[in-house]
Amino acid sequence: MTAKSARHGLAGWKGGCWGLLSALCMLALPLAGCRPHDFPQYPPNYREYAYVTNGGSGTVSVYDVVNVRLDRELPVGQNPVDVVASATRNEVYVVNSGAPAGLGSVSVINAQDNSVDAAITVRRQPVALALAPVGDLAYVANSGSNSISVLDLKARREIAVIGAGEKPVALRVSPDGKTLVVANRAGNSVSLIDPATRQVSAVFEGCPGASDVVILPDSSKTFAACSGGRQVMAIALARPDAHPAQPAHIEALLDVGRAPVQLALKPDGGELFALNSLSDSISEVVTGTDDVGGAYMMGNNPVRGIVSADNSLLYVGNLHSQEVTVYAIDDGKREGSIHVGDGPSALAFSAAGHLLFVVDARSDDVAVVRTSSRSLFTLLPAGRAPNAIAVKAFKLP
Numbered sequence: 001m002t003a004k005s006a007r008h009g010l011a012g013w014k015g016g017c018w019g020l021l022s023a024l025c026m027l028a029l030p031l032a033g034c035r036p037h038d039f040p041q042y043p044p045n046y047r048e049y050a051y052v053t054n055g056g057s058g059t060v061s062v063y064d065v066v067n068v069r070l071d072r073e074l075p076v077g078q079n080p081v082d083v084v085a086s087a088t089r090n091e092v093y094v095v096n097s098g099a100p101a102g103l104g105s106v107s108v109i110n111a112q113d114n115s116v117d118a119a120i121t122v123r124r125q126p127v128a129l130a131l132a133p134v135g136d137l138a139y140v141a142n143s144g145s146n147s148i149s150v151l152d153l154k155a156r157r158e159i160a161v162i163g164a165g166e167k168p169v170a171l172r173v174s175p176d177g178k179t180l181v182v183a184n185r186a187g188n189s190v191s192l193i194d195p196a197t198r199q200v201s202a203v204f205e206g207c208p209g210a211s212d213v214v215i216l217p218d219s220s221k222t223f224a225a226c227s228g229g230r231q232v233m234a235i236a237l238a239r240p241d242a243h244p245a246q247p248a249h250i251e252a253l254l255d256v257g258r259a260p261v262q263l264a265l266k267p268d269g270g271e272l273f274a275l276n277s278l279s280d281s282i283s284e285v286v287t288g289t290d291d292v293g294g295a296y297m298m299g300n301n302p303v304r305g306i307v308s309a310d311n312s313l314l315y316v317g318n319l320h321s322q323e324v325t326v327y328a329i330d331d332g333k334r335e336g337s338i339h340v341g342d343g344p345s346a347l348a349f350s351a352a353g354h355l356l357f358v359v360d361a362r363s364d365d366v367a368v369v370r371t372s373s374r375s376l377f378t379l380l381p382a383g384r385a386p387n388a389i390a391v392k393a394f395k396l397p
Contacts, residue, residue, distance in 0.1 A: 039354065040352045040354060042066055043395070045395045045396040045397075046066065046393070046394075046395055046396075047066070047111070047112075047393070047394055047395070047396060048064075048065035048066055048350065048351055048391065048392070048393040048394075049062055049063060049064060049065060049071065049111060049114065049391070049392055049393075050062075050063040050065055050348060050350075050357050050366070050389060050390070050391045051063075051083050051085070051092050051094075051109065051389065051390050051391075051392070052083070052346075052357075052359055052366055052382050052383075052386045052388070052389045053076075053080035053081060053082065053083045053094060053095075053386065053387055053388045053389075054073075054080065054364075054382055054383025054384055054385060054386050054387075055079050055080060055081055055097075055384070055385040055386070055387045056383065056384030056385030057073075057383035057384040057385070058075060058076060058077065058078050058079065058080065058096075059073045059074060059075055059076060059080070059383045060073070060074045060076050060080060060083065060094055060107075060109065061073050061366070061380075061381075061382045061383055061386070062074060062114050063357070063366065063380060065350050065351075065355065065391065065393070068355070068368055068377070068378065068380075069380070070380050070381060071114065072114060073383060074109065074114065074115075074116055075116070076094050076096055076107040076109075076116060076119075077094070077096025077098060077104070077105045077107055077119060078096055078097070078098045078099060079096060079097040079098060079099075080094050080095065080096050080097070080107070080387075080388075081095055081096075081097045081126075081127055081128075081387055081388060082094070082095035082127060082128050082129055082388050083095070083388050083389065083390040084129050084130070084131060084138075084390055085111075085390040085391060085392035086131060086153075086392075087131070088134075089136075089153070090110065090111040090112050090392070090394050091108055091109065091110060091111060091117075091153070092108075092109040092111055092390060092392055093106055093107070093108060093109070093129055093131075093138060093153075094106065094107040094108075094109065095126050095127065095128065095129050095140060096119075096126070097125050097126060097127060098124075098125065098126075100124075100125065100144070101124070102124070103121055103122065103123060103124060104121075104122050104123065104124065104125060104126035104142065104144075105119045105120060105121050105122060105126075106119070106120045106122060106126070106129065106138070106140060106151065107119050108120065108153070108156065111392045111394065112394075112396065117156075118156045120151055120156055120157060120158060121158065122140050122142060122149040122151070122158055123140075123142035123144065123145040123147050123149055123161065124142055124143075124144030124145040125142060125143045125144030125145070126140045126141065126142045126143070126144075126149070127141055127142075127143045127168075127169050128140070128141040128168075128169060128170050128171055129141075130171045130172050130173050130180070131173065132173055132177060132195065133173060133175055133176075133177050134177060136152060136153040136154040136155075137150060137151065137152065137153065137195075138150075138151040138153055139151070139171055139173065139180055139195075141164070141168040141169060141170065141171045141182060142168070143167045143168055143169055143185070144167075146163065146164055146165065146166055146167065146168065146184075146187075147161050147162060147163055147164055147168075148161070148162040148163075148164050148168065148171065148180070148182065148193065149161055150162065150198065160198055162193055162198050162199075162200070163200065164182050164184060164187075164191050164193075164200075165182070165184025165186075165187030165189045165190075165191050165203065166184055166185075166186040166187035167184060167185045167186035167187065168182045168183065168184050168185075168187075168191070169183055169184075169185045169210075169211060170182070170183040170210075170211060170212045170213055171183070171213065172213050172214065172215050172222075173195065173215075174215045174219040174222075174237065175215065175217055175218075175219050176219040177195060178194070178195070178196075178219065178237075179192055179193070179194070179195070179201075179215070179219065179222075179237050179238070179248075180192070180193040180194075180195050181193075181213045181215060181222045181224075181235075182213070183207075183210035183211055183212060183213045183224055183225070184210055185209055185210055185211055185227075187205075187210070188205060188206065188207055188208045188209065188210060188226075188228065189203055189204060189205045189206075189207060189210060190203070190204045190207055190210055190213065190222075190224045190233060190235060191203050192204075192235075192237070192238075192248055201238070201248065202238075202247075202248045204233065204235060204250055206233070206250075206253070207224050207226040207231070207233045208226050208227075208228030208229040209226060209227040209228025209229070209259075210224050210225070210226055210227070210228075210233075211225050211226075211227035211260075211261050211262070212224070212225040212227075212261065212262045212263050213225075213263070214263045214265040214272060215237075216265075216269040216287055217267075217268070217269040218269065219237060220236065220237060220239075221234060221235065221236050221237060221251070221287065222234075222235045222237060223235070223263055223265075223272060223285070223287070224263075225260040225261060225262060225263050225274060226260065227259050227260055227261045227277070228259075229259075230255060230256055230257055230258050230259070230260065230276070230279075231253045231254060231255055231256060231260075232253075232254040232256055232260060232263070232274050232283075232285060233250060233252075233253055233254075234250070234251040234252045234253075234254060234287075234290045235248060235249070235250055235251065236248065236249055236250075236251045251290055252290040254283075254285060254290060254292050255292060256274040256276055256283035256285070256292060256295070257274065257276025257278070257279030257281045257282075257283055257295055258276055258277075258278035258279040259276060259277045259278035259279070260274035260275060260276050260277070260283070261275055261277045261303055262274075262275045262303060262304055262305060263275070264304075264305030264306060264307055264314060264316075265287075265307070266307045266311045266329070267307060267309055267311055268311050269287060270286070270287060270288065270311070271284060271285060271286055271287060271293075271329070272284075272285050272287055273285070273305055273307075273314055273327075275298075275302045275303060275304065275305050275316065276295070276302065277301050277302060277303055277319075278301075279295070280297060280298060280299065280300060280301065280302065280318075281295045281296060281297050281298055281302070282295065282296050282298055282302060282305065282314070282316065282327065283295045283296075284296070284329075284332075293332075294332070296327060296332075296333070296334060297334070298316045298318060298325045298327070298334065299316065299318030299320075299321045299323045299325045299337065300318050300319070300320040300321040300323075301318055301319040301320040301321070302316045302317065302318050302319075302325070303317060303318070303319045303345055304316070304317040304344070304345055304346055304347055305317070305347075306347045306348070306349065306356075307329070308349070308353065308371070309349070309353050311329065312328065312329055312330060313326055313327065313328060313329065313335075314326070314327040314329055315327075315347055315356060317344035317345055317346065317347055317358060318344060319343055319344065319345050319361070320343070321343075321344070322339055322340055322341060322342050322343075322344070322360075322363075323337040323338065323339060323340065323344070324337060324338045324340055324344050324347070324356075324358055324367075324369065325337045326338065326374055335374075336374070338369055338374055338375065338376060339376055340358045340360060340367035340369065340376060340379075341358070341360025341362070341363035341365045341366075341367050341379055342360055342361075342362035342363035343360050343361035343362030343363065344358045344359065344360055344361075344367070345359055345360070345361040345387065346358075346359035346361075346386075346387060346388050346389045347359070347389070348389045348390060348391045349371075349391070350391060350393075351391060351393035353371060354370070354371055354372065355368055355369065355370065355371065355377070356368075356369040356371055357369075357389055357391070359382070359386045359387065359388070359389050360379075360382075360386070361385060361386060361387060364381070364382050364383065364384055364385070364386060365379045365380060365381055365382050365386075366379070366380045366381075366382050366386065366389075367379055368380060
C-alpha cells in the first residue's frame with residue numbers, strides 16, 4: 001500500500017477498517033472497535049518514522065508510522081544501544097557501543113531519506129546520548145572510559161571530552177541548558193556538569209547503581225534512580241541568581257521499591273514514577289514535595305515506563321512477560337494490561353499519540369498498540385535483540 005492510497009482510505013472510511021490490516025480490525029471489532037479517528041489524516045508532505053536499534057544485528061529498523069509498516073533496515077555500527085531523534089534537525093542519532101576493548105561511535109541518520117550520513121567516533125563503550133536544547137551539541141556517556149564526549153553535530157566530530165564518574169550510563173541536559181546531569185552506575189553517584197565551561201560542578205555520592213536521571217521542566221530539580229538499592233535521590237539544582245545564591249544540594253533520599261531502574265516523568269513535571277524491577281511495582285513520587293505517594297503492583301520485572309501527553313496514563317513494559325501494564329494516574333490504580341510480544345523493554349508514542357510502539361527484546365519484534373482502545377493493533381518484525389526506540393515526525397519542504 002502506498003502512502004497516497006493509505007490516506008485516501010482513511011478519508012473514505014465509513015465504519016470499516018484501515019488498509020491491509022482491515023481483517024485484523026474486523027476480528028477485534030466486537031472487543032474494541034475500529035474508528036477513523038484512531039488514524040489521523042496527514043498532509044501529503046508529512047513523514048513520520050520510528051527507529052529501533054537492534055543490538056544483536058548492528059542495524060536500525062525503520063518503521064513508517066503513517067502506513068504502519070517496516071520501511072527498511074539500516075546497517076549502523078556494532079552493538080547499537082541507544083537512539084535519539086533531534087527536535088530541531090531532520091536527523092536521528094544512534095549510539096553504537098562497539099567491541100568491549102574498542103572505541104564506539106554515533107551514527108547520524110538523515111530522516112528525509114533514511115540513509116546513514118556519518119559516523120562520529122567517540123570513546124569506549126558509549127551507552128547513551130543527550131541533546132542540548134538549543135544549538136548543535138550532543139553529549140555521549142562513555143561507560144568504558146568514564147567520560148562524556150561532546151559532539152559538534154554540524155561538524156560531525158567530537159570536540160571535547162569531560163571526565164565523569166565510574167561507568168556513566170545515563171545523562172540529560174536541563175531544559176534551560178545550564179546543567180548536564182550524569183548517572184554513574186559503578187561510581188554510585190550523580191555528576192553535575194556545567195555545559196558552558198565543560199567542568200564538573202558537583203558530585204553527589206550515595207546512589208548505589210545510579211541508572212537513570214530526569215530533570216523537571218523548570219530546571220529546578222533532578223532525580224536519580226539508585227538501582228542498586230531502593231531509593232531515588234532528589235537533587236536541587238544550583239540557583240546562582242537567587243538571593244542568597246543556592247548551590248546544588250541533595251534534598252532527599254526517597255524510599256521506593258527494590259532496584260528502581262528507570263524514572264518516568266509526567267510531561268507537566270508534577271509527578272514521577274520509579275520502576276522497581278525487583279519488586280514488580282512502581283512508586284509514585286510528588287516532585288514538588290519529595291513525597292512518595294505509594295507503591296502499586298505492575299507486572300513481572302517492570303523496566304520501562306512512559307506517560308501520555310495528557311498526563312493521565314502511565315504505560316509500563318514488564319520485561320519478563322508479554323504485557324504492558326496501564327496505570328491511571330489520577331485514579332491511582334492499575335487499569336489492566338495489553339498483550340504484546342515477549343520482553344517489552346522500550347516504548348515510544350507516535351507524534352499524535354494514537355499509537356504506542358513497544359520494543360519486544362525477546363521476540364525480536366515491535367508491537368503497535370492503539371491507545372484509544374488500549375489494544376494490540378499489529379506486530380512488526382525487528383532485528384536481533386532490539387533495545388531502544390525513537391520517533392521522528394516532520395514535513396518535507
